[in-house]
Amino acid sequence: SYAIGIDIGGTKTAIGLVGADGEVRAKVSLPTDQTVTPEVMVDRMAAAIQDILTAQGITEAELLGIGVGAPGPLNTKEGKIAEPPNLRSWWNFPVVASLARHFSRPIRLENDATAAALAEKWLGAAKDAEHFVFITISTGIGAGIYSHGKLITGASGNAGDVGHFVVDPSAGTCVCGQKGCWEYVASGTAVARQASALLGREVSSKEAFDLAAAGNTSIQELVAKVFENIGVGCVTLINTFDPEKLVIGGGVSQVGAPMFDAVRDYVSKYALNPSGRQTPIVPAALHQDAGLIGAAALVHISY
Numbered sequence: 001s002y003a004i005g006i007d008i009g010g011t012k013t014a015i016g017l018v019g020a021d022g023e024v025r026a027k028v029s030l031p032t033d034q035t036v037t038p039e040v041m042v043d044r045m046a047a048a049i050q051d052i053l054t055a056q057g058i059t060e061a062e063l064l065g066i067g068v069g070a071p072g073p074l075n076t077k078e079g080k081i082a083e084p085p086n087l088r089s090w091w092n093f094p095v096v097a098s099l100a101r102h103f104s105r106p107i108r109l110e111n112d113a114t115a116a117a118l119a120e121k122w123l124g125a126a127k128d129a130e131h132f133v134f135i136t137i138s139t140g141i142g143a144g145i146y147s148h149g150k151l152i153t154g155a156s157g158n159a160g161d162v163g164h165f166v167v168d169p170s171a172g173t174c175v176c177g178q179k180g181c182w183e184y185v186a187s188g189t190a191v192a193r194q195a196s197a198l199l200g201r202e203v204s205s206k207e208a209f210d211l212a213a214a215g216n217t218s219i220q221e222l223v224a225k226v227f228e229n230i231g232v233g234c235v236t237l238i239n240t241f242d243p244e245k246l247v248i249g250g251g252v253s254q255v256g257a258p259m260f261d262a263v264r265d266y267v268s269k270y271a272l273n274p275s276g277r278q279t280p281i282v283p284a285a286l287h288q289d290a291g292l293i294g295a296a297a298l299v300h301i302s303y
């Protein structure tokens, strides 16, 4: 049996046909064109799905359903995109109803980090866990929370927006308007902003990590502080949910051991309960196609 997974992002939308074993049988990537209405984008997505089905010799009736992962905030109760900052032209768009103009199979919508967490449970680093938190550290920070064998989605699909936990109100104002959110002090954007201020020129987070690895001590200090701040948020998540493990993905996690070691060290000291201090902190297993596999997981497995 097959599902269609759709991963809507600020710049591109990935669409795939995913089997019950998690295998991606076919996929396409469309630019998320914000110069046209979202209805037009949905028409393009529907045409791409029809092309995939035709090429694979699969009828719509053979599809279990269509899963959609999108950046939050959403209103999953109403099947709508609510107010994602990087998808302004989609604000309040009823994406589920719009897709239902083209398809009669069930359609499920969840926040992209929530969907990615489900993919890690299905096929990745959290297969064996009944309680875990998936954290993505990239341009911002998001999370998917899995507890007591179920995803915690909240009343409107917005649970897990942990990037806006306040960790340091003295730090400066976040895109959300609050001061010192976790993502303001612990994301790739935080590294790039602080390194750029220090060097007096525009530096990407990747470049900053490379400068630190090459021995630039002031950048090393800044990166160490960011890794510590990642640890601060992880302690809060461990203290809140008592997970069996934390799974960390997203661009910044590609740094690998320096980040994971720093976070494990912080957690080993400050998580409140003794077992929490030993929480395994592991890299996400899914990278390529993680978004569309997560979207397809919304259809393939119950949550």
Ligand code: ADP
Residues within 6 Å of the ligand: 137, 138, 139, 140, 187, 188, 189, 192, 204, 205, 206, 209, 250, 251, 252, 253, 254, 255
């Ligand atoms: P998005 O935020 O669109 O989901 P990514 O998950 O790729 O995209 O995250 C982008 C952030 O991660 C940027 O801040 C980028 O500089 C950083 N990043 C991406 N790849 C790496 C890498 N290999 N090492 C360090 N940082 C990276």
Ligand code: ZN
Residues within 6 Å of the ligand: 163, 164, 174, 175, 176, 177, 178, 181
């Ligand atoms: Zn914020």
